[in-house]
Amino acid sequence: MTAVPAFLVAAEIHLKPGALDPQGQAVGAGLRALGHTEVEDVRVGKHVRLRVRAADADAARAAGERMCRQLLANPVLETYAVEVRPAPDGPADDGTGPP
Amino acid sequence: MRAAVIVFPGSNCDExxxxxxxxxxxxxxxxxxxxxxxxxxxxxxxxxGGFAHGDYLRCGAMCRFSPAMRAVAAAARAGRPVLGICNGFQILCEAGLLPGALARNAGLDFRCETVSVRVEAPSAWTVACGPGAVLRLPIAHGDGRYWLPPEEREALIARDGVVLRYVPAGAGNPNGSVDDIAGVCNPGRNVVGLMPHPERAAERLLGGEDGIGILRSALAWAAGAARPEEALRA
Structure with a gap:
């Protein structure tokens, strides 16, 4: 008997392109004040990590995208992108950084 | 007339x-x-108003899982007056009972001051104020920048869904809301969301009484004094 495999699903949520991102602007101004004059633009978003059980990676991705549409992102304001990879044992935050 | 004030964990304007x-x-x-x-x-x-469910994820986002919101949605469908103030406005948008969304203020500041808003259209919560009335009402929010996509904005404006605007245009807008929008209603005109706090302007001693007309509008509405079509024709 094989167990249903685990996946790490990472959802990246940003304001829609062109939407005013005052937080990104403020961070950009801060970086330039520190001397990072090469910074042209900054967008600040959210990164949500999930550990899910699914039949395969496609099913895990579909589930993650549904979750973004239903709750994790506000489709009026935000866009999302979902990344999936097989999960090692452990919590959603395995300390290895985004996939 | 009886009102129910919904108390979420983190509401702080309920009393x-x-x-x-x-x-x-x-x-x-x-x-x-x-x-x-x-x-x-x-x-x-x-x-x-307040910070329901700690504003986790986004302001108002978690409230749709509160059982009371099922009753609120049913009351909205039944045509009863529903008013969302500040965080309550955010909750109504997140719950899909009002169009649009409220984003971080354009200047990133938490704005706590008294602003001027003009009554743009009749609704269950503006009909007693009179069209064109300018009200002085307090605001206190960090995420009050109303926004919706251009095609939805046109539809909202075409159906007179904007009930309050900050005035004067541009200069009077404290948060960067699109088209100076401070309050909107649903197509039935019984569900209204607004960023200003009428409940903080109901006593002269506390700085003003301009919020009274907002609250009294529900009485006129419930009494059938003004139905959407008649009110819009007037």
Whole structure:
């Protein structure tokens, strides 16, 4: 008997392109004040990590995208992108950084 | 007339809203905990300001899982007056009972001041104010920049769904809301969301009484004094 495999699903949520991102602007101004004059633009978003059980990676991705549409992102304001990879044992935050 | 004020974990204008309702309308107001689906037969519903569910994920986003919101949606469908103030406005948008969304203020500041808003259209919560009335109302929010996509904005404006605008245009807009929008209503005109706090402007002693007309509008609305079509023709 094989167990249903685990996946790490990472959802990246940003304001829609062109939407005013005052937080990104403020961070950009801060970086330039520190001397990072090469910074042209900054967008600040959210990164949500999930550990899910699914039949395969496609099913895990579909589930993650549904979750973004239903709750994790506000489709009026935000866009999302979902990344999936097989999960090692452990919590959603395995300390290895985004996939 | 009885009002139910929904109390979410993190609501902090609930008592003020109930007190202002009693003062403005002479009616009763009961606080209803968000886990209840029993609104006690309320004729009107107020979603108060605050930081419901800690503003986790996005302001208002977690509230749709509160059982009380099922009763609020049913009351909205039944045509009863539903008012979302500040965080309550955010909750109504997140719950899909009003169009659009409220984003971080353009200047990133938490704006706490008194602003001028003009009544743009009649609704269950503006009909007693008179068209074109300019009200002085307090605001206190960090995420009050109303936004919706251009095609939805045109539809909202075409159906007179904007009920309050900051004035003067541009200079009077404290948060960068699109088209200076401070309050909107649903197509039935019974569900209204606004960023300013009418419950904080219901006593002269506390700085003004311009919020009283907002609260009293629900009385006129419930009495059938103004139905959407007639009100819009007037």
């Amino acid at each position: 003020d809203a109930a007190a202002a309702w009693r003062l403005a309308t002479g009616g009763e107001a009961a606080l209803v905990w968000h886990e209840s689906t029993d609104l006690g037969g309320a004729d009107a519903i107020i979603l108060p």
